[in-house]
Structure formats: structure tokens, C-alpha cells
Amino acid sequence: MTLPTYVRLIEVGPRDGLQNEAQPISVADKVQLVDALTDAGLGYIEVGSFVSPKWVPQMAGSAEVFAQIQRKPGVVYGALAPNMRGFEDAVAAGVKEVAVFAAASEAFSQRNINCSISESLARFVPIIEAAQQHGISVRGYVSCVLGCPYEGQVSAQQVAQVAKELYAMGCYEVSLGDTIGTGTPTATRAMFEAVTAYVPREKLAGHFHDTYGQALVNIYASLQEGIAVFDSSIAGLGGCPYAKGASGNVATEDVLYMLNGMGIETGIDMDKLLLAGEHICNVLGRVTGSRVAKARQG
Ligand code: HMG
Ligand code: MG
Numbered sequence: 001m002t003l004p005t006y007v008r009l010i011e012v013g014p015r016d017g018l019q020n021e022a023q024p025i026s027v028a029d030k031v032q033l034v035d036a037l038t039d040a041g042l043g044y045i046e047v048g049s050f051v052s053p054k055w056v057p058q059m060a061g062s063a064e065v066f067a068q069i070q071r072k073p074g075v076v077y078g079a080l081a082p083n084m085r086g087f088e089d090a091v092a093a094g095v096k097e098v099a100v101f102a103a104a105s106e107a108f109s110q111r112n113i114n115c116s117i118s119e120s121l122a123r124f125v126p127i128i129e130a131a132q133q134h135g136i137s138v139r140g141y142v143s144c145v146l147g148c149p150y151e152g153q154v155s156a157q158q159v160a161q162v163a164k165e166l167y168a169m170g171c172y173e174v175s176l177g178d179t180i181g182t183g184t185p186t187a188t189r190a191m192f193e194a195v196t197a198y199v200p201r202e203k204l205a206g207h208f209h210d211t212y213g214q215a216l217v218n219i220y221a222s223l224q225e226g227i228a229v230f231d232s233s234i235a236g237l238g239g240c241p242y243a244k245g246a247s248g249n250v251a252t253e254d255v256l257y258m259l260n261g262m263g264i265e266t267g268i269d270m271d272k273l274l275l276a277g278e279h280i281c282n283v284l285g286r287v288t289g290s291r292v293a294k295a296r297q298g
Pocket of ligand 1 (some may be wrong): 016019049050051052053054055056080082083086087089101112113114142143144174177178179207209
């Protein structure tokens with residue numbers, strides 16, 4: 001298959017990245033990060049989550065962050081909403097696009113959102129109906145598509161069934177998450193082949209955590225399957241609070257470097273992106289997870 005000529009990068013650092021930071025991060029610092037990412041040319045930024053603050057304390061200020069960011073026309077500022085309560089809070093905060101999140105593994109579903117896979121899917125139906133009435137688009141996530149921290153192996157057919165349901169109920173795009181980063185290219189391609197039997201490839205995205213250093217090769221394998229949307233996180237921030245040992249998403253800087261080298265367009269400015277990454281790492285007092293940023297720092 002010919003490789004895509006344009007890739008859409010979904011910046012999940014402010015949500016998937018920061019949700020896992022133990023130290024408090026001020027609303028002002030989160031706003032500064034989102035604004036810097038907007039300035040770098042990202043077309044989609046996942047700003048926060050409307051989840052229980054008891055479950056994920058770091059996302060508690062998401063409504064304030066939404067109130068203070070500078071929204072650039074044409075850029076999508078999304079948020080996670082696990083249930084109707086979260087959806088209503090998101091709408092009240094002026095969110096125009098939400099994401100619902102399911103898992104391909106029962107154990108992970110229970111640990112992450114305290115219900116079974118089928119209960120979670122049933123919960124999403126009224127959210128998507130209400131979203132349609134408000135003119136809000138809904139993205140869907142499937143976690144643990146290449147392995148589960150509790151169950152180990154996850155079958156590609158199970159991933160395909162959950163993705164199929166999310167797509168059928170109205171998610172305009174389904175992001176397939178290697179939550180614990182254990183996948184390798186062969187498994188990645190097999191997983192996409194199973195899912196594309198039910199969901200068109202142009203409606204799918206890849207979401208790779210880099211825990212085992214496999215994220216970029218898995219993105220390359222996905223490109224070979226015709227996938228042209230990838231989630232990534234500035235400076236490789238993050239992990240998942242309900243997936244022990246999960247490290248950050250693949251760093252946006254590193255994905256951009258690879259795509260630039262391959263002549264694949266994204267509309268993102270590398271220098272501005274590096275500045276955004278450097279700034280948030282200074283705020284957090286942590287070393288960047290981006291290899292490109294490290295190389296540029298010398
Ligand atoms: P629950 O305890 O079953 O919910 O949690 P409940 O309905 O029984 O409510 C319990 C309490 O939570 C009540 O408060 C509710 O009001 C409150 P109390 O009466 O005890 O004071 N509550 C809420 N508060 C704020 N916002 C809400 C909300 N809903 C209920 N929306 C629930 C169920 C889904 C709420 C909980 O499990 C939860 O919030 N989970 C979120 C987990 C999460 O955010 N995980 C990280 C994101 S997923 C991820 O990172 C994977 C991804 O990146 C892809 C990949 O890498 O694979 C997307
Ligand atoms: Mg994730």
C-alpha cells in the first residue's frame with residue numbers, strides 16, 4: 001500500500017501526558033502548554049478530561065483550562081468524557097469535541113472505568129445521542145489493543161469487535177491504543193487488518209505508548225496499513241494511571257521528525273514544537289522523553 005502523504009497528529013500531552021504526573025500542575029501552566037501547542041500548528045489538542053477527580057486528580061481543573069486557552073479557529077480542542085456527567089460538564093465548559101474510551105480487555109475496563117466493556121459501550125450511546133443534538137463530534141478510544149497489564153494477550157478479533165461497536169454507534173474516528181506499549185510491528189499490522197474488516201482505515205488512528213521503545217516502528221507499520229492519524233504526546237509525557245509501568249505516549253517531536261524525513265506533511269513547526277516541549281519539561285522539572293529534543297539540546 002502507498003504511504004499517506006499527509007498525517008494528522010492528535011496532541012494528547014495535556015491530557016494523556018499530564019494525567020499521570022504526581023505533582024500539582026497549575027491551570028496557568030496547562031493553559032500555557034495548550035497555547036504553545038496551538039502556536040506550533042497542531043490541529044487537534046486533547047486538553048483535559050471530565051472524569052472523577054477521585055480517580056484522576058490531575059484532570060480536576062479541566063474546565064478552567066478550557067475557559068482560559070486561546071482557541072485558534074480550525075483547531076479542535078477535545079476532552080475525555082467517560083459518562084453523561086462528564087459529557088455535561090464538558091458541554092458546560094464549551095468543549096466542542098469529546099472522546100469516549102473503552103477497552104479491549106475486561107480487566108482493564110474494570111480498573112479504568114469501573115465497569116465491563118459492554119456496560120461502557122451502553123453508557124456511550126446516550127452520550128453520542130446528546131452530542132449529536134449539540135453538534136459535538138465524538139471520538140472513540142479502545143485501550144489495550146496489543147496487550148493488557150492484567151490479562152496479557154488481547155486478541156485482534158476482540159479489538160475489532162469493540163472498534164466496530166464504537167464506530168457503529170457514531171464515533172467518527174476510533175483510536176486504537178497500545179496502552180502498555182508491548183506491541184511490535186507484525187502484531188500492529190495484524191491488529192489493523194482485523195479491525196479494517198469492520199471499520200474503514202481512514203476512520204482509524206494509532207495511539208502508541210513507547211514503554212518498550214516500539215512506538216515509532218509501530219507507527220511505520222501502521223502507515224503501511226494506510227493509517228494516517230496518530231496520537232502523540234509532547235516531550236513523550238505521560239502514561240496511564242491504571243496501567244502500571246506504562247510510560248508516555250510516543251513523543252510528538254519524534255513522530256514529526258520521522259514524518260518530515262519521509263516527506264509526509266503535517267502542518268507542524270518543529271522549532272515551535274521543541275520550544276513547547278522544553279517549556280513544559282522545565283515546569284515539571286523532568287527530562288524530556290523525546291529523543292529529537294535530547295539530540296537538539298546537544
Ligand atoms: P464510579 O466510581 O463507578 O462512578 O467511577 P459513580 O458513577 O459511581 O460515581 C462515583 C463518584 O464519582 C460520585 O461522586 C460521582 O459524582 C463522581 P461522590 O458521590 O462519591 O462524591 N463522578 C464524577 N465526577 C466528576 N466527573 C465525572 C464523574 N462521574 C462520576 N464524569 C468513572 C466511574 C468513569 C467516573 C471513574 O472510573 C473515572 O472517572 N474513571 C476515569 C479513568 C481515567 O480517566 N483514566 C485515564 C484515561 S483513559 C487512558 O488514559 C487510555 C487512553 O489514553 C488510550 C490508551 O492509552 O489506551 C485513552
Ligand atoms: Mg494513552
